[in-house]
Amino acid sequence: xxxxxxxxxxxxxxxxxxxxxxxxxxxxxxxxxxxxxxxxxxxxxxxxxxxxxxxxxxxxxxxxxxxxxxxxxxxxxxxxxxxxxxxxxxxxxxxxxxxxxxxxxxxxxxxxxxxx
Amino acid sequence: xxxxxxxxxxxxxxxxxxxxxxxxxxxxxxxxxxxxxxxxxxxxxxxxxxxxxxxxxxxxxxxxxxxxxxxxxxxxxxxxxxxxxxxxxxxxxxxxxxxxxxxxxxxx
Numbered sequence: 513x514x515x516x517x518x519x520x521x522x523x524x525x526x527x528x529x530x531x532x533x534x535x536x537x538x539x540x541x542x543x544x545x546x547x548x549x550x551x552x553x554x555x556x557x558x559x560x561x562x563x564x565x566x567x568x569x570x571x572x573x574x575x576x577x578x579x580x581x582x583x584x585x586x587x588x589x590x591x592x593x594x595x596x597x598x599x600x601x602x603x604x605x606x607x608x609x610x611x612x613x614x615x616x617x618x619x620x621x622x623x624x625x626x627x628x
Numbered sequence: 629x630x631x632x633x634x635x636x637x638x639x640x641x642x643x644x645x646x647x648x649x650x651x652x653x654x655x656x657x658x659x660x661x662x663x664x665x666x667x668x669x670x671x672x673x674x675x676x677x678x679x680x681x682x683x684x685x686x687x688x689x690x691x692x693x694x695x696x697x698x699x700x701x702x703x704x705x706x707x708x709x710x711x712x713x714x715x716x717x718x719x720x721x722x723x724x725x726x727x728x729x730x731x732x733x734x735x736x
Contacts (some may be wrong), residue, residue: 545724554728555672555716568723603671615660615720619671 516620518604524626530592533623536585537606545617546579546589547603555603561587594627601625631655632719634727642735647704649730651717654698660720661693661700666729667713675715676702707734 517536525531537544545560559569564581572579576595581587591598601624605617632653641647649663660679664672678684678691678700690703700719704711712734717727 547726555726557723557725560723615724616662616674616677617724619673622671 516604516606516618518602518620518623520623521621522624522626524628525594526628527595528593529627530590531594531598531625531627533589533602533604533625535587535589535604535620537587537604538618539585541606541608541618543607543609543615543617544581544587545605545607546587547605547619548600549603549622550600558589591625594625596627599625599627631725632717632727634715634717634730636728637731638733639730640733640735641707643707643709645707645734647707647711647732647734649702649704649715649717649732651700651702651719651727652698653700653717653719653725655719655721655725656695656698658698658719658721661691662718662720662724663689663691663700663702664716664718664726665713666716672716704732707732709734709736 519534546558547555549555558571559579561581579589601622603622604620607615607617609615634651662677663675665675666672676691678693681693684691688705692701714729714731716729718724
């Protein structure tokens with residue numbers, strides 16, 4: 513399996529622009545997670561899906577952030593409008609199961625976002 | 629209080645020594661505990677998971693869990709320079725919460 517795939521790997525944009533990050537989870541995994549990592553705040557869970565349904569979006573920082581999972585093999589994280597403080601590495605991860613049980617998460621390579 | 633706390637380090641040990649990484653968590657309902665390793669500029673990768681109180685060994689790595697004390701640790705025996713990375717503790721109770729990570733440097 514190719515693992516979790518994310519695109520783009522790097523994104524540089526100007527403040528106010530819309531940014532869309534993409535993720536393809538590992539085939540057969542029922543859970544998909546979006547994280548943000550910064551030096552100051554570490555790795556933060558933004559939102560996660562189970563079978564394409566958003567389960568917990570309490571980590572989404574504000575209404576400028578939205579995430580969708582239209583099918584089992586694709587998810588997007590959108591920031592509109594973007595701000596410099598959104599600069600971070602955004603990781604997508606997937607797992608076979610969620611809470612309890614064996615819920616090892618496999619991370620994608622991340623998207624490094626820079627908002628100027 | 630943070631949900632998952634780790635010493636940020638950096639922790640420096642000589643090659644061949646034992647590195648001890650510690651983590652405490654606040655949610656008593658947590659069921660699953662994980663250690664991830666993250667090299668600089670890379671994504672986290674799973675090293676070990678543990679569910680039951682006690683020790684779990686995998687090669688040079690030993691995870692220790694004490695639910696009563698809400699404490700989980702990772703021991704790395706015979707540390708190698710290639711073990712130099714940030715180690716993230718993660719705790720799961722229906723969703724995963726990560727600690728800020730401990731940066732480990734193993735000096736040759």
